[in-house]
Structures are given as structure tokens and as C-alpha cells.
Amino acid sequence: MNPNKALWEKGDFTQIADTMRRSGEELVDKLDITRGMKVLDLGCGDGTTAIPEAQHGAEVLGVDIARNLVEAGNKRAAAAGLANCTFQEGDACDLDGIPDKSFDRVVSVFGAMFAPKPFDVAKEMVRVTKPGGKVVMGNWIPGDPTLVAQILKISSAYTPPPPEGFISPMTWGVERNVVERFGQAGIPPERISCEKDTFTFTAPYSPATYMGLFKDFYGPTMNAFDAAEKNGKSADLQQELTALFNSQNQAASPDNTLLTATYLRVTVDC
Template sequence: MTIQAEHITDTRGCQAIDVLKAKQKATWEDGDYVRFASFMEKGAIDIVTDWQLTPGQRLLDVACGTGQSALPASRRGLRVTGVDLAQNLVDFANSRARAEGLDARFDQGDAEALPYKDADYDVVVSMIGAMFAPRPDRVSSEFGRVLRSGGTLYMCNWTPDSMPAQLFKAVAKRVPPPPGSLSPVLWGDENTATERLSEHFTDIRLQRKLYPKWHYPFSTNDLVRLFRTTFGPVKKAFDAIDGDEQQTLFTELNNIYRNFSLPDGKGGITIQGEYLEVIAKRR
């Protein structure tokens, strides 16, 4: 989502941030993110499988969504906690954990003020999640606070050139971000990510990758319809405009998906979504 605000510093700053976070929460709770995330779950499992995670480690998934990263880690024997701003996503993740008999817990909470003790985790992960928090300096500080010395941070963040970045630009035309806001995809820029993390982390390793197995068994037209009904930021953008503008946005998103996808020869597409993988050690 492109509603970002690191530098709201006037006398109403605290109130403005509270309003912003309330809007973000409502946006991510809108639509049907559970269905939206289901198409990206196979890729999330592949990414988590590649990470150097050890059974018994204490892992915190920040902005965990429906548990796409946390649940695979729990299945591998890690002691998992997840936290997300959206209550309905937390509820869904907890229900999945119970259904599978996994020892994983999910809490509603804020990436900028994590409700956990200092140095309480061996691993912190955030897959396309904490990059949307309004104030990245606080996110980085919280990552460092809850990780033990020598612990590992894993992040996946959309790059500024990625398909999602183009989608966010299209959304921002219809739902403008507050003045002074920062794009979430700055977390996908190598220099920016390094600068934000360097105070608390060392051995920062960065690599651009394509999100694996991001496949839809239908056309780009149907993909626009899926995003319009299930993905909160896109749904909000369509809700904010009239019929003619809706058709313009529909066409714009359709072109973006076509430009960043490969046909599978069976009427479906695979999205070519570039992200920056960040792996860093807590000082």
C-alpha cells in the first residue's frame, strides 16, 4: 500500500500517524486478502525453505499476513510468533495453526512498536510486510530490539522497478499518499535498505530475485478483477473513483500485469515480480 508517512512532524504529528495507521489497518482488512494471498503461498514456502532456519529457533514474523512465512517455519520445527496490523489476518493465521496442530501464535500489533521483549528472538522475518509501515526508522529499530545479538533478519521487499511498484503508482494516482510520505518500495533499493539497517545490523547481504511460483490460472483481465475484489489497496482505489476512471484504472492495471507476466500456454500467467532479499546479522 502506498499510504506512507515517515516525516509527519507538525503539531498534529501523533494524531496524523494514528489516523494513518487506522486507514492502513482498514485497507488491509478490506477485500479478501486470504484468497489473494493463497496464490502466493507456494512461492512463500519456497523462499522460507531456502533460508537457513533451524528447528527450535525462536522466530518472529513481522507483518505476517495470513501466515505465509510463519506457518512453513513452524512446520519445520521453529518456535513461531507472528504479528500483523490486520486483526482478521491474525485470526485466520491462528485458525490455520490450530487446524494443523502447530505451535505457532499470532498477535495483532504494530511493526513500529512490537509487543515483545528485548532480544527475545533468534530470527526475525518480514516477507513483503514491514516495508509498508509508515516510519522505516522505527521498524529497523524494532527489528534490532527484539533480535538477540547475532540473530538473523530476513526481509523480502518489492523493488522500485517491480510489477507491484508500478501497481502502487497507479493506486497512488487515485488515492494520493499524505505529503512527505515515502514509497514502501524504497525498502527494495539496496542503498536505502543498507542505510536503514546499518545502525543495528552488520553483514548485510542483498540480492534481487523473482518471486517464485507466482502463478494465476486465468487471464490478466481476470487478474485485475481478483485484485479489485481481494487486495485492499486496489479495492480502495476502485472504490474512490467513478465508472470512467474505474475503466481507465482497469486498463492500466491490465497493461501492467501483461508487461510483467509470462503466459503458461494454458490461458494462465506467471507474474515476474522482482524483490530484494535482505539477510543481516544483529550486532
């Protein structure tokens, strides 16, 4: 199986996505999406941004490599009565069957950054965007002190070295890499903008309980615990992650969780 597909089908990211809905809606509000636009949401999960895009009146196609998340997205769209939002399986490195210049917006929030061939991803996103349209990405930033970058940093310390040729998804959070990748796709630097933004995770239970969701349902963390278990270091990993979640919790009550994470918001004018 495609390793990226295996990673995201391993857990159940909907458990995490349920705590990301508010920020997904707030981000979509910034994208100038209007009724009748065609939007491709790439690496869409179960629709954290795709569902709000459809609620703005756009015709939305969500594409994700994980079958379980595509199925969950279609169920959410149906439950919301959104006939203008459909989800299908696909690979951000090769959008096979999707015509050139067919979308007004191509959006990928913490999705396409995890695909293994970043130059191919940039090329495909540009290819399917209409002239005058926009590509928008949300990418985690390497070394950032906030939640998700630290989860991934801690997790990577417990996992075996990646295979030769592996390109870290976190490299999408570096502006010069973004400019280089879209540059090879034909976009000049002056049509690429990057700015830091924040994403909020909210959960009605303690940070330790919330961390347990990442342990049980988030592919990268699940892999880290699998590796740590084999090395007798599972308790160490659990302690590190629990301390992280507790230290970053901004909720007024210890029985609730409110965590913010900084990311790089990329806008490409095609």
C-alpha cells in the same frame, strides 16, 4: 483508525496470498530455519512464510496489524496441526510486549515495508533479535518493471497525493535506505546484505480474472479504484491493470496465470 490498519483490513489479502504459497515455501527453505528456533514473522498476513517456518520445526509468532489476517492465520495453523505457530495483532513500528533479544530470526516478507515509520521498524526488528540472529526482509523495488512494483505504480497514479510526511513503502527496496535505517539501529554496513530475488504468483484462471482479485481484495488497488471511480477513470485503471497482467503472464495457457515479481531480499546479521 490507524491508516495502515485500515488499509490491510479493507480487503481480504488471503485471496491474493493463496496464489503466493509456493514461493513462500521456497523462500523459507533459504533461511536456514531449524527445529527449536524462535522466529518472529512480522507483517505475516495469514502465514505465507510463517506456516512453512513452523513446518521446519521453529516456534513461530506471526504479528500483523490486520485483525482479519491474524484470525485467518490462526485458522490455517490450527488446520495444519501446528501448535508451534500462533498469530497476534501488533504494529511493526512498536512491538509492544515483545522482549529484547528473543528471536533467532525476524522475517518480514512484503509486510513491515508498509509500516509508516521505517526507522522505527528497523530499530524494533533489531531490538527483538538475539545476538547472532538474523533479520530477513523481502521488499518490493521502486520502478522495477515486474508485476507488483508496476501494480503499485499504476495504482498511485489514480490516487490523491499522500499526506505530508508520508514515506513510500517502496523506499525499502533501495539498498542505501536499508543500510541507513539499520545503521541507525546499530548495525554496521558490512553486516547488511541485499540481493535481488523473484517471487512467483500462480493462479488457475486467466490474468484478467486474477487482476479482479487485486481490484476486489488488495487494499492499495481497492483504494485506487475508489479514487478512480470518483474521477470517472475506473475503466482506464481497469484497462491499464488488465494489460499489465496479460503482458506479464508466463503461463502456457491463457486460462492460467503465472507471474513473477522481483524483490530485494535483505539479510541483517545482528
